[in-house]
Amino acid sequence: xxxxxxxxxxxxxxxxxxxxxxxxxxxxxxxxxxxxxxxxxxxxxxxxxxxxxxxxxxxxxxxxxxxxxxxxxxxxxxxxxxxxxxxxxxxxxxxxxxxxxxxxxxxxxxxxxxxxxxxxxxxxxxxxxxxxxxxxxxxxxxxxxxxxxxxxxxxxxxxxxxxxxxxxxx
Numbered sequence: 001x002x003x004x005x006x007x008x009x010x011x012x013x014x015x016x017x018x019x020x021x022x023x024x025x026x027x028x029x030x031x032x033x034x035x036x037x038x039x040x041x042x043x044x045x046x047x048x049x050x051x052x053x054x055x056x057x058x059x060x061x062x063x064x065x066x067x068x069x070x071x072x073x074x075x076x077x078x079x080x081x082x083x084x085x086x087x088x089x090x091x092x093x094x095x096x097x098x099x100x101x102x103x104x105x106x107x108x109x110x111x112x113x114x115x116x117x118x119x120x121x122x123x124x125x126x127x128x129x130x131x132x133x134x135x136x137x138x139x140x141x142x143x144x145x146x147x148x149x150x151x152x153x154x155x156x157x158x159x160x161x162x163x164x165x166x167x168x169x170x
Contacts (some may be wrong), residue, residue, distance in 0.1 A: 004075055005079050018159060031087050038118065043087070049076060053096055054092075054099075056099070056100035057092070057099065057100060057115075059100070060100040060102070061083045061101075061126075062085060063102060064083075064086045064102075064105050065081050065083065065085075065086065067107075068081035068085050068086060068107045069081070071085075071107055071108050071110060071112060072106045072134060072135040073106075073108055073109075073112050073132055073134050073135040074100075074109060074112065074118075074134075075134065076109070078107065078109060081107070084110055084113060085107055085108060085109065085110065085113065086105050086107065086109070087105060087106050087108050087112075087113045087116050087117065087141060088104055088105060088144075089103075089105065089106065089139050089142055089146060090104055090146060090150065090156065090157065091156070094156070095150055095152050095154065095155050095156075095157070096152065097149065097150055097151035098146055098150050099150060100147050101146060103142045103145050103146060104142070104146055106135050106138055106139055106142070110136075112132075115131065116132060116135075119132075120127060120156070121129065121156075123155070123156065123159045125159075125160075125163045127138070138150070140164060143160050144164065144166070145162060147157050147160070147166055149159060
């Protein structure tokens with residue numbers, strides 16, 4: 001017997017997900033562990049390299065949490081700021097060469113940060129202009145400083161270059 005689970009997506013649209021009689025999604029791993037499915041999640045060598053690559057993040061977040069007093073968007077005081085209030089302009093997972101650059105951040109409330117990352121991930125710059133009237137211009141100025149420092153070329157950096165007419169501004 002197949003059941004249907006109703007889910008609400010990020011955009012508020014209801015989605016249906018077929019389930020088997022054990023409550024798992026059809027086509028799932030059927031309860032097998034990652035080892036039994038033959039997946040490897042990082043060798044020791046990879047874990048050491050990742051740790052080395054991310055060492056600078058402690059200092060980066062310490063610096064920004066101390067400076068994070070108000071939201072760049074709402075201009076409201078951020079009570080008890082933490083790393084979740086620091087929004088990377090270029091995601092640290094992809095753009096490792098600039099993940100610890102001090103200009104690669106804006107300060108946002110938790111809700112603002114989630115929405116900002118979502119719109120940025122969708123490359124929806126027009127909606128960012130509308131919803132982030134205060135912080136989006138700050139972000140664009142910082143992108144102009146960040147892009148020359150970036151070694152990686154990803155979908156986001158290419159889209160931002162196009163949006164900002166980056167080649168023409170040099």
